[in-house]
Amino acid sequence: MTVSRVINNQAGVRAETRRLVEDAIQALSYTPNTAARSLVTSGELRIGVIYSNPSAAFMSEFLTGIYEEASAHGAQLFLLKGEGGAPPSAEAIRNFVAIGLSGAILAPPLGEAARVVDMLHKAGIPLAAVGAHDVAGTSCVRIDDRAAAYEMTMHLIELGHRRLGFVVGNPDQAASAERLAGFYAAVREAGDAEVRLAQGDFSYSSGLAAGEQLLDAPLPPTAVFASNDDMAAAVVSVAHRRQLDVPRMLTVVGFDDSAAAVTLWPPLTTIGQPIRRLAAEALAEVATAGAAPRKAGETGREKILDYVLIKRSSTAPPAETVSAGSAADEAVRPS
Structure with missing residues (x-):
């Protein structure tokens, strides 16, 4: 009762007792369980969504x-955005928690931002993270990134490509490492492929830099696999600027099947992950978590949804394998 009065700034507590309670709160880094409090005071679901993803198409x-x-759940949504692709500040998260959230959803890459996850766990808020892998105490909703990247890379190899470029995603996301691992698994299986890597961060601007780096190589790749559609679209832009026909002179593929995949020419061959359904499943996870959130350190639930390889117009066999007639046609085609 005394602690409650101090936390709620009520009268009836001696000054020295109040000081002792406040010291204890500070020493223990205690924060009120606003999720439980909101459930007691109201049956209304208040779901927080925290994001800093640089891809407008994905978001x-x-x-x-x-x-x-x-x-569908009759839930109220509250949004918190990190600026410049970075997580929100600690103060912004504390203020967000203070509104009394029933649960929170983390958009990639924040599901693996340790400070954000830890603050929400300490507040006792049920968490779901989209695209994250094995985050303790958190429901993770994702696809099998490694298997998807393996399948896409095998598609390029089956087309005849042996000089492969790969644009790596955000180094702070497990999904980036999983996609790279799937790429390498297919390359090892092929046995005779040459690989060039370029680092990106899932943003279009990083894709531009990666595309320049890959195509500046003395023997550039005949196919580039970018870890998301925004970066793949950027590579296509670099190719066009260099008067390289896609896909006749350069194959480019992406990942996500976001709006970016079909709003450029040629439309991208890509891995389709059900972004809307991933987000919806994450919300369903926290909406049904009730007043018993998982504790930090407990194993979180993983929900893995299906993906699909979508073949469009940005892929073709490498130029050196086309017929002599096609090669002659390419030689006289106006630049």
């Missing part, structure tokens, strides 16, 4: 899935 699909599922 458009993600938020659409969130809104649709929130409507």
Whole structure:
């Protein structure tokens, strides 16, 4: 009762006792369990969505899935954005928690941002993270990134490509490492492929830099696999600027099947992950978590959804394998 009065700034507590309680709160880094408090005081679901993803196309699909599922659950949504692709500040997260959230959803890459996850765990808020892998105490909703990247790379190899470029995603995300691992698994299986890597961070601008780096090589790749569609679209832009026909002179493939995949020419061959459904499943996870969130250190639930390889117009066999007639046609085609 005394602690409650101090936390809620009520009268009836001696000054020295109040000081002792406040010292104890500070020493223990205690924060009130606002999720439990909101459930006691109201049956209304208040779901927080925290994001800093630089891909506008990804976030458009993600938020659409969130809104649709929130409507089905009668939940109120509260959004918190990190600026410049970085997580929100500790103060912003504390203020966000203080509104009394029933649960929180983390868009990639924040599901693996340790400070953000730890603060929400300490507040006792049920968490779901989209695209994250094996985050303690958190429900992770994702696809099998490694298997998807393996399948895409095998598709390039089966087309005849042996000089392969790969644009790596955000180094702070497990999904980036998983996609790279799937790529390498296929390369090892082929046995005779040459590989060039370029580092990106899932943003279009990083894809531009990666595309320049790969195509500046003395013997550039005949196919580039970018870890998301935004970076793949950027590589296509670099190719066009260099008057390289895609896919006749350079094959480019992506990952996500976001709006970016079909709003450029040629449309991208890509891995389709159900972004809207991933987001909706994450919201369903926290909406049903109730007043018994998992504790930090406990194993979180993993939900793995299906993906699909979508073949469009950005892929073709490498130019050196085309017929003599096709090669002659290429030689006289205006630049």
